[in-house]
Amino acid sequence: MDLLTVKDLSFTYPKTEHKTLDGISLRIRRGGFYLLCGYTGCGKTTLLRLLKPELAPFGALAGEIAYGEEFGAPPAPHEIGMVTQDPNEQIVTDKVWHELAFGLENMGLPQAEIRIRTGETAGYFGLTDKFNSPTAALSGGEKQLLSLAAAVITNPKLLLLDEPTSQLDPITAMTFLETLARINRDFGITVILAEHRLEEVFSMADTVLAMDGGRLIACDTPKAVCAALQDSRLFPGFPTAARLWKALGAKGEAPVNVREGKALMREACGEKTLLFAPPEKEKTDAPAVLAAKGLWFRFAKDGADVLKNLSITLRQGEVFSILGANGVGKTTLLQVLAGLRRPYHGKIKLNGRELSAYKRGALYKNGLALLPQDPKTVFLKDTVRADLADILITQGCKKEDAEKKAAEAAARMGVTDLLDRNPFDLSGGERQKCAMTKLLLTEPAVLLLDEPTKGLDAFSKRQFVSLLRTLSAEGRAVLAVTHDIEFAAAVSDTAAMLFDGELLAAGTPHAFFRGNTFYTTAAARMARAHVPGAISVEEIAEAIAKAIAKAQ
Template sequence: MALLTVENLSFTYAGEETPALQDVSFSIRRGEMVVLCGATGCGKSTLMRLFKREISPMGEVSGEILLGGTPTASLSVRESAARIGYVMQHPEEQIVTDKVWHELAFGLESLGYPRDAIRRRVAEMASYFDIEPWFDKDTASLSGGQKQLLNLAAVLVTDPELLLLDEPTAQLDPIAAADFIDTLRRLNRELGLTMLLIEHRPEEVMPICDRLMIMEEGRLLAIDTPRRVMETLGTRPEILCGMPASVRLFHTLGENGTPPLGIREGREFLKASYANDVRALPHEPYTHGERVALSMKNVCFRYEKTGADVLRDTTLEVFEGEILCLLGANGSGKTTALSVAAGLFKPYSGTVRVFGKKQKDYRDGSLYRSCVALLPQNVQTVFLKSTVREELADAGADPAALPYDLTHLMARHPYDLSGGERQLVALAKVLATSPRLLLADEPTKGLDANAKRHLIEIFRTLKQNGVTVVIVTHDTELAAELCDRAALFFRGGIASISTPRAFFSENRFYTTAVSRMTRGIYDNAVTQSDAVSLCRQNGRRGGAS
């Protein structure tokens, strides 16, 4: 039985010519978990918002949206609020009140429930999501993962039939994201909650979703089981790049048929189809420049006098012209290390040298002129003006000198840009000081696969232009593709550091999907292209091509 039916839905934003959605028709059955994919700007979020009349965008709608047989336009606002739950991307921006318990009660308060009913629902939600230990806390003191879990619970208190989630894990680190998706899976399996989910983490969601929807330029390309969608659309590179590693490998190898889905099936496919006589690729030798761009020697730092050390005797050398990626869990101190390198925090012991000169000998801000620049994690801390053009002028950036093109965005407001575009504009401001050492804090956070690819290309160009780059990231795929060396940060220091192929093939958990998939079959396949070249060298089993 269909819970949500969409018939010939088209939508044009007020004041625009081209429609954002064209003739979209599909239906979602009760208890289904449907994942919606598509490039940025393809109309995914617009579609989702149209289901919820309180927050629908302004514009011209044609076609029908039915919830359990009733057109959503004829639902009262109250009913729509209670029956359709909606979770957004940014954990912090959805939180309204100062206390966890109050946030949980908010939806029920708005609908005017009596106190006893609120207490019952809130108690039940807090128990189910294990929120009790932080029930009395301030919402500001929670971690990103906890905030997003709270947002989910706060939506579920009104007992919605349909849950809409718009990139809920984009701002979370991989562990919190996996936890969140696991919670969604539990809600779907245990409570039969119907959900429609926009997600950019294919490895986690594809194996658990019932159906996959692909959108492109306002049209619905496919809605079917993930396997079948990938069978038919897997040959298109712009769609393939957002798919799990197993599917990407399958199609890049030119295989036909049903692709394997997820790490386990990927392994089985490789074992069954390809020989493994050649087990490893030659380790690329690590060569580095003569001069040291950044050196940290026995650096200790803490935020508060009585607090614990965040950096403990951190020692690190970054050579000129290399790209170094710092990986590690939340709270291991990698962002702090980056801030110390940028001169934003002063260590209480140890020395930091930038291009051979002690950091404290750079006076009157000369550290930030043609020397060091930091691209912050939250690009909202960067923007000030009402157009991109003014932003660039504010920083004194020359658009012609950039290694990428921003002309099509010049007249836009920075806050109206997509995540990837925002990152490019922020990077342009950072590059305005023509830094020789660029520090970037999680530059690919919340970006889709295409935007990520673009950013990787830009970092490569910067490297060719002689810029040294240090990137703090959770993104193992990014590090494996891009960096010259990768380092694992643990308890305020470097636990291991080596070339990406050595680094990721030695790690068991902190590694790429390809490495996890090929473990035991091949010894050091870390990236997609590693795996492809090993498979090609070995050839198919049984003599088939």
């Protein structure tokens, strides 16, 4: 018998007709590393939660979940570990050591055993320095590692992870995923990982489970799933190498990482170097909307400088993206530009007038708008409709007009059917859209976005890119700070890197990404030797197609 067998499982939430899970059957082998992928709302979370008895949602359940003989009947809490998206809601206690000990305390183990197990686990996860720290003092990545450590410490037979890295930056996310792979390898703990950022994780898994609309549409090795799903609507979210393989005609086995993608390029191009001319963009002389000169900022009098003589100009209709590592001051820069924090030196001008010259309210009406990293903080009311009306009323709109205007704005953004939902119950992508709807009600000339693609799946991300392009066509300027290189490459007119308090290498995305080794797209890394200058799968495919046409 397998570790876990799911037979013909269907699930419907109360008060809905629609089946969230529809006839799912699968077998989980012992020691496997399973990747569960699919767009938001496809039923990933519901499936994972149903596998963990204490977190199982209420609703109509049909079918069967059978656990292997190593589990108790029903499985005890410590036999199945779970880590979810939000680092803050799953940490229970105030100290790191207590968080590690919590599961063991609940099992009623003796003090001496808890002492040694917390010690060795802290060592394995690199949390020794933090052992006595308050949990509130940890970074997001450390919190997720702690949650993972607290799940592993009870020696579970199965680990379930529901988008554990969606709130982390790519580098921290890789550390987390590598630790997870190590646990799977070192202890043989079976892992089921739900993720939508597939670029790196695809080649880590030995089995990929793909879901769409509550159904399991594929369950096989990563390469086989690429071949099977190359025409499905999930494919645009698959790793760049696989998308390149499809664009080049899907011959042979699908590559799933950059190394294999490079081999594919060599096969397609031989020793030749193909020419690729990046699209020429006319130099715009659109007027500058937001201009900052010589900004210096630090948090405390005797602290270190976060911004050092930083200057930036944002023109009308420009999409500007700023990349940079964690803690380099990206969020701080946005807050300074938004007037929330004051630089101790330097000037910021909006439409030629200094920020301080604006009366307090005027700055945020037809002026600046900031989308914070956590879009939940944008909402104050318990329905989206009330929230949108509320901001209009704050701006001095009459109550009846406000409701009408709110409905119109929602229709424009395509969120009409979300109006009566609670902002907390929305998915990441939906919440993002509603937050943008609210922001746009202030008619901003400049949109400042803090990590706007955090937690979005590939589908929502593409929608978001086209929304930003529309806004820029309307003449609004957009400044996004992001870790998401693929997003920056797709959306920007100008890209730059923030490092040591300064902006480095501001230029067109093509100029910016072709020069970089680390801060560049997966496609650019694969293309480097054969199609230098290309930064997306489409550009590589186009260059190769041109070369073939020329040869004939």
